Amino acid sequence: DAGVTQSPTHLIKTRGQQVTLRCSPISGHKSVSWYQQVLGQGPQFIFQYYEKEERGRGNFPDRFSARQFPNYSSELNVNALLLGDSALYLCASSVMPGSLEQYFGPGTRLTVT
Amino acid sequence: EDQVTQSPEALRLQEGESSSLNCSYTVSGLRGLFWYRQDPGKGPEFLFTLYSAGEEKEKERLKATLTKKESFLHITAPKPEDSATYLCAVHISSGNTGNQFYFGTGTSLTVIP
Numbered sequence: 553d554a555g556v557t558q559s560p561t562h563l564i565k566t567r568g569q570q571v572t573l574r575c576s577p578i579s580g581h582k583s584v585s586w587y588q589q590v591l592g593q594g595p596q597f598i599f600q601y602y603e604k605e606e607r608g609r610g611n612f613p614d615r616f617s618a619r620q621f622p623n624y625s626s627e628l629n630v631n632a633l634l635l636g637d638s639a640l641y642l643c644a645s646s647v648m649p650g651s652l653e654q655y656f657g658p659g660t661r662l663t664v665t
Numbered sequence: 666e667d668q669v670t671q672s673p674e675a676l677r678l679q680e681g682e683s684s685s686l687n688c689s690y691t692v693s694g695l696r697g698l699f700w701y702r703q704d705p706g707k708g709p710e711f712l713f714t715l716y717s718a719g720e721e722k723e724k725e726r727l728k729a730t731l732t733k734k735e736s737f738l739h740i741t742a743p744k745p746e747d748s749a750t751y752l753c754a755v756h757i758s759s760g761n762t763g764n765q766f767y768f769g770t771g772t773s774l775t776v777i778p
Contacts, residue, residue, distance in 0.1 A: 556708075585766065594669075594752050594768030595709065608764030642708050653699075654766075656708030 554579070556645050556657035564663045565633050573628045573660045577645030583607070584626040585654060586618055587642040595642055601626055602648070630662075638664045668692070671753050671769035678776050681742045686772045688753030689735040696764075698736050700729050701752040703771070709752055712738075743776045750774070 557576045565571050577584050583602040587595035600608035601620035620626045624645075630637055640661050644654035672687045690698065697716045701709035713722045715731040722729050726747065728739040738751055754768040 587766075587768075592770070594754070594770045596768070597766040600764050600766075606763070608758075608766075609762065610765065644708075653711055653714055655711055656701075658708050 556643055556655055558641075558643050558657040558660050560660060561658070562661045562663075564665060566665055567633055567635060569633050570629065570631045571633060571662060573630075573641050573643075573662070574625065575628070575643030575645075575657060576625045577643075578655055581645035581647055581655075582624050583646045583648055584620055584624065585644045585646070586626070586628045587644065587656075588612075588637075589640040589642055589659070591639075598628070633664045635664050638662060669753060669755055669767045669769040671751075671772050673772060674770070675773045676775070678740075678743055678774070680744060680776055680778050683739070683741045683743070685740070686738040686751055686753075686774070687735060688738070688769055690753075690755050690767075691734075692755050692757050692767065694757040694759050696756040696758050698731055698753065698755050700727075700736070700738055701754065703750045703752055705750075712751075740774070743774075745776045745778050748774055748776045 559574045585600040586598040589595040597610035598612050599618040604620045615631045618628045640659040642659045644656045646654045669690045699714045700712040703709040713729040718733045720731050726741045730737045750771040750773045752771045757765045
C-alpha cells in the first residue's frame, strides 16, 4: 500500500510570495494533519482536518490556511512568505482525528529567500 | 502552558548497551502519548501509542512505558541501525481549540558498533 505522499519535494520561494503544498493520505485514512519542522526541532502542529472540516488548529498566524477535499487529500497554503517560514512541512494521515496513530509523509522542504 | 520535554538531547551508546530515553509532559486534557523515530531528511515513523498510566508496549528492542507525568522509551541491546532521533508527542483535546499535538525536540541516539 502507498504511504502518505507529498508534493513537491523541494520548493524555493521569495519573501512575500505565496505557496501551496499538497498531501495525499493513506488509502482509507480520512484525517490529515499538517506540521512545520524547523531544523533541530520537533514538528509543530499547524492544522488537522477530518472530512473537510477543521478539527484542530495550532498557534500559527492567519497567513497559514488549509483545506481538505472530498477524496481526503489536502492542501496547505502559506501567504506573504517570511524567511522564518523556511522549514520541512510534514503531512500526516490517520483513520480518525482522535486516532494517535498518525503516519507521516516524507515532507516538503520549503526555502524562502 | 502545555509542554513536552525530552532528555537527554543526545545519547551515544555502544552496541548492546541498554538505556532509556525520557519524555516528561505538563498538559491538561491528555488523550494519549506517542513515540516516533525520525531518520535524517525523512518524516517521523510511528512506533507506539500509550493511552493511560501503567500502560506498556513493546516492539523488537524497544519498550515504551507511561506514568502520569512522563514516558520512557527503553532500548535493550541496541544495534547501529537503531541510530535515529526519537520524538515524543502528546495529543490533547479541548472544546476551545479542538485537537492539539505537541512534540518534544527529540533525543538523537547514536549506537556505535
